[in-house]
Amino acid sequence: MHRVTVVARLKAKAGLEEQVKQELLKMVEATRKEKGCLNYDLHVDNSDPQTFLFYENWVSRMALEDHFQTEHFLNLRSKQNELFAEPSAINIMKMISDPE
Numbered sequence: 001m002h003r004v005t006v007v008a009r010l011k012a013k014a015g016l017e018e019q020v021k022q023e024l025l026k027m028v029e030a031t032r033k034e035k036g037c038l039n040y041d042l043h044v045d046n047s048d049p050q051t052f053l054f055y056e057n058w059v060s061r062m063a064l065e066d067h068f069q070t071e072h073f074l075n076l077r078s079k080q081n082e083l084f085a086e087p088s089a090i091n092i093m094k095m096i097s098d099p100e
Contacts, residue, residue: 002094003038004064006056009089017049020083023076024052030072031056036063050085057095064092 012020
Protein backbone atom coordinates (compact mmCIF):
# COMPACT_ATOMS: atom_id res chain seq x y z
CA MET A 1 0.00 0.00 0.00
CA HIS A 2 1.18 3.47 -0.80
CA ARG A 3 0.52 6.49 1.30
CA VAL A 4 -1.66 9.01 -0.54
CA THR A 5 -1.37 12.79 -0.34
CA VAL A 6 -4.17 15.14 -1.34
CA VAL A 7 -3.90 18.86 -1.98
CA ALA A 8 -7.31 20.43 -2.43
CA ARG A 9 -7.85 24.11 -3.26
CA LEU A 10 -11.27 25.63 -2.62
CA LYS A 11 -12.38 29.18 -3.36
CA ALA A 12 -15.23 30.64 -1.31
CA LYS A 13 -17.78 32.91 -2.89
CA ALA A 14 -17.17 36.57 -2.03
CA GLY A 15 -18.74 37.42 1.31
CA LEU A 16 -18.98 33.76 2.40
CA GLU A 17 -15.40 33.38 3.63
CA GLU A 18 -16.33 33.02 7.31
CA GLN A 19 -19.16 30.58 6.59
CA VAL A 20 -16.87 28.48 4.39
CA LYS A 21 -14.15 28.57 7.05
CA GLN A 22 -16.59 27.23 9.65
CA GLU A 23 -17.82 24.47 7.32
CA LEU A 24 -14.26 23.44 6.51
CA LEU A 25 -13.25 23.42 10.19
CA LYS A 26 -16.14 21.00 10.82
CA MET A 27 -14.63 18.80 8.11
CA VAL A 28 -11.27 18.89 9.89
CA GLU A 29 -12.77 17.80 13.19
CA ALA A 30 -14.73 14.90 11.68
CA THR A 31 -12.09 13.76 9.19
CA ARG A 32 -9.24 13.60 11.69
CA LYS A 33 -11.22 10.87 13.50
CA GLU A 34 -11.39 8.68 10.38
CA LYS A 35 -9.45 5.45 10.22
CA GLY A 36 -6.61 5.89 7.77
CA CYS A 37 -6.31 9.67 8.09
CA LEU A 38 -2.72 10.59 8.93
CA ASN A 39 -3.26 14.35 8.79
CA TYR A 40 -5.92 16.69 7.48
CA ASP A 41 -4.74 20.28 7.65
CA LEU A 42 -6.63 23.38 6.57
CA HIS A 43 -4.93 26.58 5.40
CA VAL A 44 -6.11 29.98 4.17
CA ASP A 45 -4.16 32.07 1.68
CA ASN A 46 -2.58 35.10 3.40
CA SER A 47 -3.22 37.31 0.38
CA ASP A 48 -6.65 35.93 -0.59
CA PRO A 49 -9.05 35.08 2.26
CA GLN A 50 -11.40 33.40 -0.23
CA THR A 51 -8.84 30.68 -0.99
CA PHE A 52 -8.55 27.65 1.28
CA LEU A 53 -6.26 24.67 0.94
CA PHE A 54 -6.39 21.21 2.46
CA TYR A 55 -3.19 19.23 2.81
CA GLU A 56 -4.04 15.61 3.62
CA ASN A 57 -2.21 12.33 4.02
CA TRP A 58 -3.93 8.96 4.03
CA VAL A 59 -2.54 5.50 4.70
CA SER A 60 -3.89 4.27 1.36
CA ARG A 61 -6.07 5.10 -1.62
CA MET A 62 -8.79 2.91 -0.08
CA ALA A 63 -8.81 5.06 3.08
CA LEU A 64 -9.23 8.13 0.89
CA GLU A 65 -12.05 6.47 -1.06
CA ASP A 66 -13.75 5.66 2.25
CA HIS A 67 -13.45 9.36 3.19
CA PHE A 68 -15.28 10.30 -0.01
CA GLN A 69 -18.28 8.26 1.23
CA THR A 70 -18.55 9.80 4.71
CA GLU A 71 -21.56 11.83 5.74
CA HIS A 72 -19.47 14.94 6.42
CA PHE A 73 -17.76 14.81 3.01
CA LEU A 74 -21.04 14.26 1.15
CA ASN A 75 -22.69 17.04 3.18
CA LEU A 76 -20.00 19.55 2.18
CA ARG A 77 -20.15 18.38 -1.42
CA SER A 78 -23.92 18.98 -1.47
CA LYS A 79 -23.26 22.64 -0.54
CA GLN A 80 -20.55 23.27 -3.13
CA ASN A 81 -22.68 25.37 -5.51
CA GLU A 82 -23.91 27.54 -2.66
CA LEU A 83 -20.51 28.11 -0.98
CA PHE A 84 -17.79 27.97 -3.61
CA ALA A 85 -16.99 30.34 -6.47
CA GLU A 86 -15.50 27.61 -8.67
CA PRO A 87 -15.00 23.85 -8.73
CA SER A 88 -12.46 22.57 -6.23
CA ALA A 89 -9.02 21.75 -7.59
CA ILE A 90 -8.07 18.38 -6.12
CA ASN A 91 -4.69 16.76 -6.70
CA ILE A 92 -4.14 13.19 -5.50
CA MET A 93 -0.49 12.22 -5.24
CA LYS A 94 1.72 9.36 -4.16
CA MET A 95 4.60 10.16 -1.83
CA ILE A 96 7.89 9.07 -3.37
CA SER A 97 10.46 10.70 -1.05
CA ASP A 98 10.16 8.21 1.82
CA PRO A 99 10.40 4.44 1.64
CA GLU A 100 7.15 2.53 2.04
